[in-house]
Amino acid sequence: DIQMTQSPSSLSASVGDRVTITCRASQNINNYLNWYQQKPGKAPKLLIYTASSLQSGVPSRFSGSGSGTDFTLTISSLQPEDFATYYCQQSYSSPPEVTFGQGTRLEIK
Amino acid sequence: QVQLVQSGAEVKKPGASVKVSCRASGYTFPNYGISWVRQAPGQGLEWMGWISGYSGYTNYAQNLQGRVTMTTDTSTSTAYMELRSLRSDDTALYYCARVLAEAGNSYFDPWGQGTLVTVSS
Numbered sequence: 001d002i003q004m005t006q007s008p009s010s011l012s013a014s015v016g017d018r019v020t021i022t023c024r025a026s027q028n029i030n031n032y033l034n035w036y037q038q039k040p041g042k043a044p045k046l047l048i049y050t051a052s053s054l055q056s057g058v059p060s061r062f063s064g065s066g067s068g069t070d071f072t073l074t075i076s077s078l079q080p081e082d083f084a085t086y087y088c089q090q091s092y093s094s095p096p097e098v099t100f101g102q103g104t105r106l107e108i109k
Numbered sequence: 110q111v112q113l114v115q116s117g118a119e120v121k122k123p124g125a126s127v128k129v130s131c132r133a134s135g136y137t138f139p140n141y142g143i144s145w146v147r148q149a150p151g152q153g154l155e156w157m158g159w160i161s162g163y164s165g166y167t168n169y170a171q172n173l174q175g176r177v178t179m180t181t182d183t184s185t186s187t188a189y190m191e192l193r194s195l196r197s198d199d200t201a202l203y204y205c206a207r208v209l210a211e212a213g214n215s216y217f218d219p220w221g222q223g224t225l226v227t228v229s230s
Contacts, residue, residue, distance in 0.1 A: 001171075034216040036154075043204055043220035044146075044154065050214045087154055091215035096168070098144070098156040098215070 002026050004088055006101035012109040017078045021104045023071045023088035032092045035064055035073045038103075039084045047086075048073065083108050111135040113205055113221035120227045121195050128191040129224045131205035138186035139163045142208035144217055145179060145190045147201040155201075159208055159215075160188060195228045202226075 003026040013019050023033065031051035036044040046055045048064035051071060061076040075082055088101040116130040131143060144159040158169035160179040167179050178191045188205055203224045206217035 030213075032214040034214070036217075038154075043223055044206075044217075045220070046216060046218040049209070049216040049218075050211050053211075055218065089154075089156075089216065096159070096215045097170075098159075100146075100154040100156065103153045 001097065002029060002090055002092055002099055004090055004099050004101040006086075006088055006104050008104060009102065010105040010107065012107045013078055014109045015078050015080055019075045019078055019106065021073045021086055021088075021106075023066075023073070023101050025069045025071075025090055025092075027092075028068050029090045029092040031067045032090055033064075033066065033071045034089045034091070035062075036087045036089065037082075037084045038087065044087065078106075080108075082106065111207065111219055113207065113219060115203075115205060115221040115224045118225040118227070120229065122230055123195055123197060123228055125195050125228075126191060126193040127195060127226050128189055129203050129205075129226070131188040131190070131221050133186045133188070133207070136207070138181075139183055143179075143181065143188040144206050144208050144215075145177075146204045146206060146217070146220075148204070148223075149198070149201045152201075157190070157203075162188075192226075195226075197228050200226065200228045 005024045007022045033051045035048040038044040052064045063074050086104045112134050114132045139162045142159050142161045145157040160167045180189045205221040
């Protein structure tokens with residue numbers, strides 16, 4: 001099974017900060033990597049797909065990069081509504097065997 | 110707009126079964142698969158499997174093989190997830206999500222609102 005490891009597990013930051021979250025795969029997954037945001041009591045929301053494509057309606061301050069085993073999600077200037085938990089997800093292999101990272105909780109400093 | 114609406118909360122005893130529904134609207138149901146993901150209280154996301162909206166082909170997570178069955182009813186654009194032999198550690202919020210694909214990559218959008226399944230004696 002492909003394991004996904006996110007770092008850090010939690011992060012404190014201030015409004016206006018630039019934040020980067022990392023996701024590492026246990027083997028090469030090409031660019032089959034997606035990012036989700038989850039707020040308390042809500043379903044996850046797709047932010048980035050195929051490593052760097054911004055989902056329609058998602059603010060441009062969110063961006064993704066990476067390929068192979070190392071990926072990053074960057075928020076260029078944190079807004080109050082961005083404080084949430086972020087998950088990466090891979091779908092390598094056919095048929096797809098999906099795994100999620102353990103999540104990164106982004107809190108207000 | 111594309112929407113997935115799930116059935117209501119369930120309370121079950123250990124050893125029982127539960128069947129959760131997910132009704133889709135706003136898109137052509139057979140054109141997309143549906144995945145199920147669960148989240149235990151205070152924990153992360155766990156993928157359970159997916160079903161093709163067209164053929165009914167399924168692929169289940171290995172740790173749930175033999176206990177989970179996913180089906181669809183294209184006449185009502187509804188997907189179902191049945192989990193059998195419930196245990197206390199199956200207590201979780203269960204989500205359905207539409208499966209999108211691009212160049213071999215699969216991702217989920219949108220998600221249903223979630224169905225809380227509580228397993229307790």
